[in-house]
Amino acid sequence: MTLKLFSFWRSIATFRVRIALNLKGVVPDELVFVDLLKGQQRQDAFRAVNPQMLLPALDDGDGPVMFQSMAIMEYLEETHPQPPLLPRDPRGRARVRGLCQIAISDAHPMSVPRVRNYLTQELKLDQQQLLTWVRHWQNEALRAYETHLTSGVGTGRYCHGDAITLADICLVGQAVGSGFFDVEVKAYPTVSRIVDACLENEAFARAHPLKQPGAPASVSH
Numbered sequence: 001m002t003l004k005l006f007s008f009w010r011s012i013a014t015f016r017v018r019i020a021l022n023l024k025g026v027v028p029d030e031l032v033f034v035d036l037l038k039g040q041q042r043q044d045a046f047r048a049v050n051p052q053m054l055l056p057a058l059d060d061g062d063g064p065v066m067f068q069s070m071a072i073m074e075y076l077e078e079t080h081p082q083p084p085l086l087p088r089d090p091r092g093r094a095r096v097r098g099l100c101q102i103a104i105s106d107a108h109p110m111s112v113p114r115v116r117n118y119l120t121q122e123l124k125l126d127q128q129q130l131l132t133w134v135r136h137w138q139n140e141a142l143r144a145y146e147t148h149l150t151s152g153v154g155t156g157r158y159c160h161g162d163a164i165t166l167a168d169i170c171l172v173g174q175a176v177g178s179g180f181f182d183v184e185v186k187a188y189p190t191v192s193r194i195v196d197a198c199l200e201n202e203a204f205a206r207a208h209p210l211k212q213p214g215a216p217a218s219v220s221h
């Protein structure tokens with residue numbers, strides 16, 4: 001079986017999956033780059049892989065291609081239980097999944113290429129208005145994380161206790177993605193503390209967008 005990850009350096013959703021793969025010790029046989037900045041996600045070749053035209057997609061050749069980062073991470077959790085990325089208790093699992101969804105469901109979709117393109121091309125927002133939009137939603141998410149993580153019972157070295165969970169993966173994606181739009185992540189001290197702790201882990205560091213083939217040295221918007 002050949003494991004193929006459809007990826008792009010800047011994709012935060014793929015960053016999440018890369019971290020999960022690294023933590024689980026699963027190495028894709030092939031990385032297929034889909035340049036989101038050139039619109040390759042809308043070309044026929046990738047549309048046939050994921051009709052939603054979004055990264056990531058994971059194809060193990062043994063069934064339908066997997067899509068949506070949370071679904072892929074949960075699949076990896078089920079098929080490669082070690083190290084566990086969800087706590088054992090249902091309440092803990094609910095908290096971790098809830099923390100994931102702040103980024104995955106609520107904040108990240110506000111700043112993806114298709115939304116940014118729609119705002120500028122269809123609704124004619126200028127660059128400054130676009131940045132105001134993106135930064136607003138990024139800050140909303142970071143504020144929500146900060147409040148949860150400082151007041152929530154359960155926070156430890158990481159988002160949930162002292163072991164890495166899916167919540168940390170999503171938090172790091174959120175923070176790195178916010179940084180691409182010059183959002184001051186350091187203004188959220190608990191978020192920053194946990195993100196820094198995660199990025200000390202090579203599974204996170206190696207998956208970083210700026211470490212991927214084709215990535216620039218830095219990003220500003």
Ligand SMILES: N[C@@H](CCC(=O)N[C@@H](CS)C(=O)NCC(=O)O)C(=O)O
Nearest residue numbers: 011012013054055068069112113114
């Ligand atoms: N909820 C999806 C989000 C997928 C998504 O929006 N991916 C972005 C890259 S991070 C993408 O492919 N965008 C292409 C576009 O917006 O046209 C997930 O978590 O997988």
